[in-house]
Amino acid sequence: MSGLVSSDPLALLSIEAGLIRPPLADAAAEGDSQLDSPQRAAILGEPVPVVFCRRDETAGSGGVLISPPATEARFSNDASNAVTASYHLVLSEGYIGSIQVRDVFQRSCRVGTHTQTYDRRAGSWTPGNFITAQTGYTMPECPYYCGTVGVYTGMSTLSFTVTIPNGFDLWNRQVHAFIRQGMHVTRLLDGVFGPSNNFADLVNWSLVNCTRLAAGQIDLTSLQAAARFLAANSFNCDIAITQSQNLGDLLASMAPYFLLAETRSQGRRGLRPLLPVNGDGTIRTTAVSWVATFTEDHILPDGFEITFSPPADRRPFCVQAIWRQQLTDDVGIIRTSEVRYTGEATDGPYEQHDLSAFCTRENHAVKVGAYIRARRQFITHSARAQCRSVDFPPNLAPGDIIRVTLQRTPSDGAASVHDYLYQVDRISKSAAGDVSMDLMHFPIDSSGRSLVALAVANATGTGILLTSNRTGVSCDVNSSADTSVPAEVYQTGTAADNQVEMTAPAAEAPPAGGGGGTLDTIGIGFSEARWDGLDLVFTLQLVPYGEAPDLSLGALDATVKSGQVVAYDASDRPVNPQPVSLPSVDVTETVAEPWETDRPAQYALYPFPPVDYIFEKEFRVTFQESDFPAEGYYEMPLEISSTSGGFDDVFAINTLRVRFEARTPTLTPFFSVVRGIAQGPDAVTINFPGESPIALPRNPATNYSFEINVYVWSADTADKNTARDTVVDALMDEFPDLPSSEFVVNQVASLSSSPPTYGVGYVLELIDTEISDGLSGFIYVGFVESPLNLAQLGYTSQYPPTYDWTGTISWNEP
Amino acid sequence: MSTIAQAQFLRIYSPAGTTLHRWQSYFTSSNVSLSGGDWIPQPFESSGITAGQTGDEGGVTLTLPAIPRVIDAVFAAIAGQHLWELTVYQFTPGNFNERTVAASFTGSIVNSTSTITALTLELGSALEPVGAQIPPRTMTTRLIGKGCRL
Numbered sequence: 001m002s003g004l005v006s007s008d009p010l011a012l013l014s015i016e017a018g019l020i021r022p023p024l025a026d027a028a029a030e031g032d033s034q035l036d037s038p039q040r041a042a043i044l045g046e047p048v049p050v051v052f053c054r055r056d057e058t059a060g061s062g063g064v065l066i067s068p069p070a071t072e073a074r075f076s077n078d079a080s081n082a083v084t085a086s087y088h089l090v091l092s093e094g095y096i097g098s099i100q101v102r103d104v105f106q107r108s109c110r111v112g113t114h115t116q117t118y119d120r121r122a123g124s125w126t127p128g129n130f131i132t133a134q135t136g137y138t139m140p141e142c143p144y145y146c147g148t149v150g151v152y153t154g155m156s157t158l159s160f161t162v163t164i165p166n167g168f169d170l171w172n173r174q175v176h177a178f179i180r181q182g183m184h185v186t187r188l189l190d191g192v193f194g195p196s197n198n199f200a201d202l203v204n205w206s207l208v209n210c211t212r213l214a215a216g217q218i219d220l221t222s223l224q225a226a227a228r229f230l231a232a233n234s235f236n237c238d239i240a241i242t243q244s245q246n247l248g249d250l251l252a253s254m255a256p257y258f259l260l261a262e263t264r265s266q267g268r269r270g271l272r273p274l275l276p277v278n279g280d281g282t283i284r285t286t287a288v289s290w291v292a293t294f295t296e297d298h299i300l301p302d303g304f305e306i307t308f309s310p311p312a313d314r315r316p317f318c319v320q321a322i323w324r325q326q327l328t329d330d331v332g333i334i335r336t337s338e339v340r341y342t343g344e345a346t347d348g349p350y351e352q353h354d355l356s357a358f359c360t361r362e363n364h365a366v367k368v369g370a371y372i373r374a375r376r377q378f379i380t381h382s383a384r385a386q387c388r389s390v391d392f393p394p395n396l397a398p399g400d401i402i403r404v405t406l407q408r409t410p411s412d413g414a415a416s417v418h419d420y421l422y423q424v425d426r427i428s429k430s431a432a433g434d435v436s437m438d439l440m441h442f443p444i445d446s447s448g449r450s451l452v453a454l455a456v457a458n459a460t461g462t463g464i465l466l467t468s469n470r471t472g473v474s475c476d477v478n479s480s481a482d483t484s485v486p487a488e489v490y491q492t493g494t495a496a497d498n499q500v501e502m503t504a505p506a507a508e509a510p511p512a513g514g515g516g517g518t519l520d521t522i523g524i525g526f527s528e529a530r531w532d533g534l535d536l537v538f539t540l541q542l543v544p545y546g547e548a549p550d551l552s553l554g555a556l557d558a559t560v561k562s563g564q565v566v567a568y569d570a571s572d573r574p575v576n577p578q579p580v581s582l583p584s585v586d587v588t589e590t591v592a593e594p595w596e597t598d599r600p601a602q603y604a605l606y607p608f609p610p611v612d613y614i615f616e617k618e619f620r621v622t623f624q625e626s627d628f629p630a631e632g633y634y635e636m637p638l639e640i641s642s643t644s645g646g647f648d649d650v651f652a653i654n655t656l657r658v659r660f661e662a663r664t665p666t667l668t669p670f671f672s673v674v675r676g677i678a679q680g681p682d683a684v685t686i687n688f689p690g691e692s693p694i695a696l697p698r699n700p701a702t703n704y705s706f707e708i709n710v711y712v713w714s715a716d717t718a719d720k721n722t723a724r725d726t727v728v729d730a731l732m733d734e735f736p737d738l739p740s741s742e743f744v745v746n747q748v749a750s751l752s753s754s755p756p757t758y759g760v761g762y763v764l765e766l767i768d769t770e771i772s773d774g775l776s777g778f779i780y781v782g783f784v785e786s787p788l789n790l791a792q793l794g795y796t797s798q799y800p801p802t803y804d805w806t807g808t809i810s811w812n813e814p
Numbered sequence: 815m816s817t818i819a820q821a822q823f824l825r826i827y828s829p830a831g832t833t834l835h836r837w838q839s840y841f842t843s844s845n846v847s848l849s850g851g852d853w854i855p856q857p858f859e860s861s862g863i864t865a866g867q868t869g870d871e872g873g874v875t876l877t878l879p880a881i882p883r884v885i886d887a888v889f890a891a892i893a894g895q896h897l898w899e900l901t902v903y904q905f906t907p908g909n910f911n912e913r914t915v916a917a918s919f920t921g922s923i924v925n926s927t928s929t930i931t932a933l934t935l936e937l938g939s940a941l942e943p944v945g946a947q948i949p950p951r952t953m954t955t956r957l958i959g960k961g962c963r964l
Contacts, residue, residue, distance in 0.1 A: 038964065039964055040964070041961065041962050041963055041964040042953050042958060042961055042962075043953070043961065044953055044954065044955060044958070044961050045952050045953065045954075046952060046953055047947075047949040047951070047952050047953075048949055048951045048952065048953060048957075049949060050948065050949045070962055070964060071953070071958040071959065071961055071962060072958075072959065072962055073962045073964060090953070090958065093949055093950070093951060127962065143962065143963060143964045145962055145963035146962050147958075147959050147960050147961050147962035148959035148960045149959055150955075150956075150957055150958035150959035151956065151957060152957060152958065153957060154951075155951075155957075172964065206948050206950075209950050210946055210947060210948045210949075210950045211939075211946040213939055214829040214895065214897055214922070215829075216827075216829075216831075216897050216899075216920050217897065217920060217921065217922065217939040241948060241949055242949075244947050244948070244949065244952075245947065245948060246946060246947060246948075247946045247947065247948045248946065250948055264939075266917075266918045266919055266920055267874070267918075267919040267920040267921040267937070267938070267939065268920060268939075269939055389818060389820070389904060389916060390818045390904075394904070394914045394915065394916060428862050428863070429862050429863045429902070429916060429917045430861075430862035493959065495955075495956045496955050496956065496959045496960055497954065497955035497956045498956060499956065523857060523879060650931070
């Protein structure tokens with residue numbers, strides 16, 4: 001075998017898909033149990049085991065032998081110096097099925113008595129060392145630190161008691177229990193709360209209980225399909241998880257042994273079969289169909305890339321799959337199934353895969369071995385294809401089969417076709433609209449059937465079931481046929497320790513004396529583009545967000561560059577090969593002058609720009625006729641690649657797509673702004689709040705509906721209706737983006753104070769505008785998204801509550 | 815030549831399913847009524863969306879302006895484990911009614927950074943090295959008492 005050293009993500013796909021395996025560290029079977037060993041004590045901090053299994057008595061498979069740790073113990077002796085030992089054992093997280101008498105062992109012997117419970121302490125004995133010296137006997141040396149009674153919340157526990165005659169030091173040996181019905185979960189397939197050995201159920205339980213994922217982040221549909229696949233093919237999982245490990249690592253290591261792959265679809269985690277399946281979950285051995293065909297019309301020029309599997313990883317080898325034959329009345333037998341193609345690798349090399357921790361069916365192990373061997377036999381390469389979003393089937397999903405047909409036309413004229421089926425492993429959709437697919441070669445036979453699926457479906461085990469290799473005189477005291485369940489005995493413990501619960505502090509607040517918490521941001525983007533002959537003319541707008549920026553605003557230089565230019569023919573297909581020379585744009589210019597320089601005359605009184613003031617700069621780029629195609633067209637994305645200058649904190653968000661048409665008949669302006677600047681509201685209503693007037697900034701990119709606060713102050717408030725036209729004109733002059741045909745002032749009331757000083761967030765001023773006789777001054781307008789609550793936005797009044805106006809001003813699109 | 819536009823819609827909702835915010839970044843001058851709610855204009859950008867086998871892929875990066883509305887929503891989402899549902903619609907410009915879903919993604923905030931002007935959020939459902947262990951619980955003195963030594 002060989003490792004693969006590469007930084008290319010496409011090469012990593014082969015590893016993920018199992019075509020190339022990492023070097024193995026062969027080790028003893030995980031599923032084996034050492035029977036005769038000292039009883040192990042639980043150590044604080046070790047995981048509470050998860051016992052996940054479900055015995056199928058008819059098939060004679062399933063279940064798991066566990067060796068639980070003790071948390072409490074009791075030792076006493078009688079006059080004959082026989083030692084009675086009691087152990088309290090933690091079996092599993094959650095509720096597990098009842099344990100029969102025949103299923104409890106100490107060493108390899110069915111001895112002692114037991115009682116089992118859930119969510120509390122099993123048994124009623126008091127832990128401690130109660131050994132006393134008996135006349136004529138040597139005092140047994142039993143442990144002195146016997147623990148205290150715990151509460152065992154949410155776990156299954158077992159009390160085991162055994163009496164050993166004088167002279168036999170066997171009271172201190174490990175207790176084992178064969179669990180037939182493990183931790184109860186809500187099963188995916190039937191919705192019943194009960195034991196399960198379906199790996200998909202374990203994944204579902206883990207995602208909820210180990211990672212606390214919300215329901216919306218779990219792909220329940222794919223998990224149910226995976227559960228159906230596992231049930232239909234009897235790929236069972238009977239496992240005791242005792243070692244703490246990362247869930248992601250566990251899933252990545254175990255899922256392939258159930259012929260499943262982890263998936264993330266629409267952000268949701270799930271599983272999918274690695275083989276084509278029928279509706280009932282069985283492996284599909286008939287012809288497969290593909291959901292889409294990709295040709296040169298779909299795939300971008302130079303957008304198809306192939307990585308072949310290294311030859312060293314495709315040499316013949318023998319898979320050794322280790323599994324566990326689980327007898328119904330005895331401990332399990334670890335077995336090895338060797339899977340190879342006829343006549344090859346008879347003396348190696350071997351590749352060992354240990355499934356013994358969870359696999360109790362020979363066919364399961366054999367089919368996994370066949371899958372590993374067949375994939376490396378038939379799958380020769382992986383690929384990556386890139387295409388445009390418009391050519392991408394919207395419903396194509398990971399796991400689907402597609403066909404790729406590409407023509408090769410070399411200069412010597414010996415044309416050929418690259419024509420293969422692929423399984424989609426990954427789909428990446430960029431914000432610009434391009435789509436990239438990672439593909440895995442999907443080999444089929446002449447009948448269109450999956451070669452790998454056929455190999456797996458046809459692989460079956462020997463069917464040989466070994467008998468227990470137990471010999472000698474039995475040490476069992478209890479019968480191997482005793483299926484009774486002892487009565488439940490328990491007691492309620494008291495927590496020896498408790499949790500420390502912190503009291504949540506009051507909400508965080510900014511430091512006292514600061515200048516407020518709102519932030520200033522400058523947004524920059526394309527607002528317009530057109531062709532003027534051979535000139536491309538586009539406009540950048542610079543728009544403040546949040547509160548009005550301060551005086552430090554200087555000049556801003558913006559650099560606009562073109563991205564990858566793609567040429568298309570008259571049939572909208574990417575030209576192959578692409579022209580060597582394509583037009584490009586690289587221009588840096590000043591979009592906005594420093595505020596002091598740029599300030600329009602009507603803003604002379606304002607020390608900093610209002611938040612609704614838009615800086616705007618037109619760019620003009622001249623192209624040559626030779627930049628335009630003779631036929632077809634080019635597409636060029638323009639992006640703001642960088643900004644610099646006094647406008648710190650600039651937030652660029654736009655991409656402009658420019659189309660170069662053939663010169664005949666005329667150049668057609670074309671642009672598609674992913675996000676543009678608003679053209680102004682269709683309707684604007686101005687309310688005079690009457691009290692506590694608040695001036696707020698408007699975000700021009702979100703101006704769909706506004707509540708506008710207008711503040712006017714003067715000594716005279718008479719008859720403002722007569723000033724309607726004057727105000728409208730003034731508004732239109734300053735805000736050409738605001739379509740307006742009407743301006744109405746209603747419910748005019750009196751002003752009662754002199755003007756305050758300027759506030760933050762002013763937008764509009766009317767200077768020296770005669771609104772009515774004796775009334776002149778300023779109108780300040782703040783634009784606020786309706787119906788957001790102002791207080792929620794964190795704004796506070798910048799004006800004293802001295803106005804007593806109420807009324808409405810509105811204007812509408814003609 | 816067909817011209818295709820893509821519009822991104824973002825829904826933030828509580829784990830219980832209550833919708834908290836509906837934002838969209840394409841129609842900058844008007845709300846969009848869709849799926850029983852109004853989607854208000856809010857500038858944001860997202861990285862591409864990847865679906866497939868898990869690995870390092872699967873996350874989405876969102877960039878939003880650091881304005882009070884966004885900051886409040888992000889802080890609340892981090893505290894409340896809110897879910898973010900990003901949907902990318904594809905359509906012919908001017909004909910949004912005949913749209914298709916180009917991609918969608920649901921995730922929670924797994925990482926976030928910010929400048930003074932912009933927030934960058936990584937959405938996903940990471941199985942973090944800490945907090946995603948199996949088995950999920952360990953033995954504590956509260957659960958098992960002092961423990962024995964054998």
